Amino acid sequence: MPASAMPEERFDVSPLGTVTPDWAWGGANGSGIRVCLLDSGVEADHPLVGGLDGAVDVIADEDGGLKVVPTDPVDNAGHGTACASVIRSVAPAALLTSVRVLSSGKTGSGAALLTGLGWAVEQGFDVINMSLSTTRTDFRAALRDLADSAYFRRCVIVASAHNMPVHSYPWRFPSVISVASHDNPDPMTYYYNPAPPVEFYARGVRVPVAGLGGRRILTTGNSFATPHIAGICALILSKHRWLTPFQLKSVLYLAAENVAVPDGDGGARVD
Amino acid sequence: MEMEARVSTDVLESAGIPQRRLLQSIVEVARSVFGAAATSVMLVDPASGDLVFEAVAGEGERHLLGSRFPGGTGIAGWVMVSGQPLVVDDVTDNPQFARDAAESTGYVPRSIMAAPLICDGDCIGVLEILDRDSRPRSDLGDMASLGLLAIEMATVLEVIVQLRRSEAERAAAPRTGHDLSPLLQRVAERLPRADEKVGATVTRLLMMADDLLADTLADGDG
Structure with missing residues (x-):
């Protein structure tokens, strides 16, 4: 949605008068927050990525199932590297881990996505970035269960909304934070959407990101809006470690560009 | 524009x-x-x-x-x-x-x-x-x-x-379908000996089957 078309969101009764962008993440750098990136892998030594805390791969096991194993921090497609660079640009001190759920970048499978997400929830990451989704309805119930488990374990899933008229998951689940794109060039500007299922709009147009081989490119798409919100979540959590996913989503709402009072002197908009 | x-x-x-x-x-x-x-x-x-x-x-x-x-x-x-x-x-x-x-x-x-x-x-x-x-x-x-x-x-x-x-299924059908020649042969042999009313019914059924096949094939070719 163009920034110019963002609706103003009134918040007529607010006991949380001090929740402003500055309260939420002022002075924070994401330090101590573990962020997991479910994607195509990450080129760890890219200057815009600046290293990883860990890298694993979802591969076939001997019994025809799937398993998670340590791997070299590589990325054949480049999508994960681009998303990692966005998280790093917003939350430079966050600890990034790559979970490659799409080896070689083929069409992949919902099963690999489920296995990777299950591992990430089990490992207790603070934030999980999913700039991807599955359109396979047979995985919907299992994905919803995993998203609920993550929610109750203080593990925040930030997922790309689909901008095509197709049914896809997990972004539509209320237990995750769903993100689409706006065209404002400020990486820290995001908007609350009062007409779900998309909950927030973040920068997603002509985003400077890491390209494979140490390059830099400009990209557009919800895939690149999502890691902006994941990075902002890491900032908020690094400053307010006690927040539950529900509270974190509330803080995101109160500090959104179209909700918070300009200049940050009175909390949410009450006019 | x-x-x-x-x-x-x-x-x-x-x-x-x-x-x-x-x-x-x-x-x-x-x-x-x-x-x-x-x-x-x-x-x-x-x-x-x-x-x-x-x-x-x-x-x-x-x-x-x-x-x-x-x-x-x-x-x-x-x-x-x-x-x-x-x-x-x-x-x-x-x-x-x-x-x-x-x-x-x-x-x-x-x-x-x-x-x-x-x-x-x-x-x-x-x-x-x-x-x-x-x-x-x-x-x-x-x-x-x-x-x-x-x-x-x-x-x-x-x-x-x-x-x-x-x-592909239509192309494969003749190879997997039943051979109806013996059945049709038997019907052709018995029909002249059948009672007039039964014979008329069987003939009408055969004509309906023929018409149905003709229509279906015409749709498929179109």
Whole structure:
């Protein structure tokens, strides 16, 4: 949605008068927050990525199932590297881990996505970035269960909304934070959407990101809006470690560009 | 807004079958909407994971049909990873994308738009737009249009797959069907000896069966 078309969101009764962008993440750098990136892998030594805390791969096991194993921090497609660079640009001190759920970048499978997400929830990451989704309805119930488990374990899933008229998951689940794109060039500007299922709009147009081989490119798409919100979540959590996913989503709402009072002197908009 | 209609009829004529003409017309529309240097539809070969060109308009349209390149790399790989429409600008600054595109089309673009083709829950291919023109448009609007075109294309592909499947089943039917000759022979032998009323009923049933087959075959041929 163009920034110019963002609706103003009134918040007529607010006991949380001090929740402003500055309260939420002022002075924070994401330090101590573990962020997991479910994607195509990450080129760890890219200057815009600046290293990883860990890298694993979802591969076939001997019994025809799937398993998670340590791997070299590589990325054949480049999508994960681009998303990692966005998280790093917003939350430079966050600890990034790559979970490659799409080896070689083929069409992949919902099963690999489920296995990777299950591992990430089990490992207790603070934030999980999913700039991807599955359109396979047979995985919907299992994905919803995993998203609920993550929610109750203080593990925040930030997922790309689909901008095509197709049914896809997990972004539509209320237990995750769903993100689409706006065209404002400020990486820290995001908007609350009062007409779900998309909950927030973040920068997603002509985003400077890491390209494979140490390059830099400009990209557009919800895939690149999502890691902006994941990075902002890491900032908020690094400053307010006690927040539950529900509270974190509330803080995101109160500090959104179209909700918070300009200049940050009175909390949410009450006019 | 001025828009040039560019439909290269020689490609349409050589396409041969209605389904391919339909695919071709959609990539031509996509090229016209975006004023693009080229548009293409690539489908995943399930056996190899390669992407195969099914329809091309603009640069490469004369030689790309049927050619293939490895899936999972370049922007086609990005689209298949995310399942989302994407745009990459300033491609020429990125040797990987430029090389991939050049190898597949013989043309080096400045920007690439791509969207997944989702059929029955699976990403079966990619719709790609090379170098949309510089007419003032919204980037988000372009993404939305691209997504809608990809949905239309995927729907067409789904119909084509269904048609091909039913054609294959029809072709296989004579090999797997029952041999009715003995039955028909028996009916022909017994009919003259049957009671008049029973004979008339059987004859009417046979004529109805004949008419039904004639109608069905006529529909299939049409």
